[in-house]
Amino acid sequence: METHTLRDFCQQLPKTELHAHLNGSISDHTLTKLMRRRHLGGQNMTSFEKGRSRTLDECFQAFKIIHKLTEDEESVKMVTGDVIKEFSQDGVKYLELRSTPREEEHTGMTRRSYVEAVLNAIRSPEISALDITVRLLLSIDRKNGAMVAMETVKLAQEYLLTSDDCVVGVDLSGNPKVGHWRDFYPALQVARNTGLKLSLHLAEIPGQDEETQALLELRPHRIGHGTFLKASRNGTSELVEHVRKLKIPLELCLTSNVKCQTVKTYHEHHFKFWFDQSHPCTFCTDDKGVFSTTLSEEYGIAATTFGLSPKQLWDISYNSIDFAFAQHDVKDKLRFTWNEHKHLILRK
Numbered sequence: 001m002e003t004h005t006l007r008d009f010c011q012q013l014p015k016t017e018l019h020a021h022l023n024g025s026i027s028d029h030t031l032t033k034l035m036r037r038r039h040l041g042g043q044n045m046t047s048f049e050k051g052r053s054r055t056l057d058e059c060f061q062a063f064k065i066i067h068k069l070t071e072d073e074e075s076v077k078m079v080t081g082d083v084i085k086e087f088s089q090d091g092v093k094y095l096e097l098r099s100t101p102r103e104e105e106h107t108g109m110t111r112r113s114y115v116e117a118v119l120n121a122i123r124s125p126e127i128s129a130l131d132i133t134v135r136l137l138l139s140i141d142r143k144n145g146a147m148v149a150m151e152t153v154k155l156a157q158e159y160l161l162t163s164d165d166c167v168v169g170v171d172l173s174g175n176p177k178v179g180h181w182r183d184f185y186p187a188l189q190v191a192r193n194t195g196l197k198l199s200l201h202l203a204e205i206p207g208q209d210e211e212t213q214a215l216l217e218l219r220p221h222r223i224g225h226g227t228f229l230k231a232s233r234n235g236t237s238e239l240v241e242h243v244r245k246l247k248i249p250l251e252l253c254l255t256s257n258v259k260c261q262t263v264k265t266y267h268e269h270h271f272k273f274w275f276d277q278s279h280p281c282t283f284c285t286d287d288k289g290v291f292s293t294t295l296s297e298e299y300g301i302a303a304t305t306f307g308l309s310p311k312q313l314w315d316i317s318y319n320s321i322d323f324a325f326a327q328h329d330v331k332d333k334l335r336f337t338w339n340e341h342k343h344l345i346l347r348k
């Protein structure tokens with residue numbers, strides 16, 4: 001398929017985005033608005049130009065800068081609205097945002113008011129009018145320790161019951177080099193046992209087999225990245241077998257992994273390994289703002305790198321609905337929407 005045709009196809013393809021961190025998804029346009037509000041001039045230091053890469057630690061530095069710009073409820077609501085609009089413009093019909101409820105002493109923002117601000121944006125008339133369904137996962141940031149992890153899960157439990165199905169689960173994320181899995185295990189266990197869905201960043205860096213093994217015991221509903229699950233190139237490790245047996249879907253973020261240098265090149269991305277075994281996989285952006293990408297671009301890169309046909313891209317997108325954390329009736333509606341688009345874009 002020619003480049004421009006492929007680009008159009010990926011843009012028109014209805015898509016599910018299952019791994020998007022709210023703050024990392026903020027576009028340059030929105031960051032400029034935030035800086036103007038704070039009377040900060042100068043160049044945006046958070047997004048990485050196309051083709052540039054940074055170390056994993058530098059990626060987490062960028063998040064620190066973004067957090068400084070979103071320290072009050074009004075900013076959080078504004079960025080949430082902008083991020084959802086941008087995903088919608090990119091043809092995303094179902095979006096699961098994830099974010100760490102943050103408290104900021106000097107602005108008075110609490111973890112609860114943070115979540116409220118995100119929910120207010122999702123429920124606002126402007127966003128409700130868009131053709132996109134949004135769900136929220138509350139993230140446990142590894143650097144915040146055991147107590148905050150448990151507090152986050154308690155908040156998620158409460159909103160699971162009171163947010164009209166908007167808060168659906170919990171995510172474990174943050175710098176994989178920080179914290180010990182034993183700190184988060186009890187909180188994640190409580191989450192798992194009380195009906196919250198679990199998506200865990202696992203095996204993002206090498207040498208974490210013990211942690212991965214332990215966290216897999218929780219039977220997470222989805223895995224973020226899973227880059228180093230396969231210990232050897234032919235993938236005979238126990239971890240691979242475990243994930244394969246349980247058919248745990250993988251959220252794969254090609255550009256994020258290449259830019260953070262946990263995967264050397266697109267061609268070496270572990271997508272191929274899992275896809276060739278028909279393992280459930282979905283493409284995601286991770287942090288579309290920080291990594292200067294879109295979900296359509298990620299589909300395009302996957303197609304070019306791995307020689308995927310439009311039908312294969314369609315199937316990956318359609319099958320991703322199965323892994324969404326939304327209720328069954330929502331998924332049925334999404335399948336209907338996809339099928340409405342099918343004959344329009346898969347004509348050839």
Ligand SMILES: [Zn+2]
Binds near residue numbers: 201224286
């Ligand atoms: Zn992530």
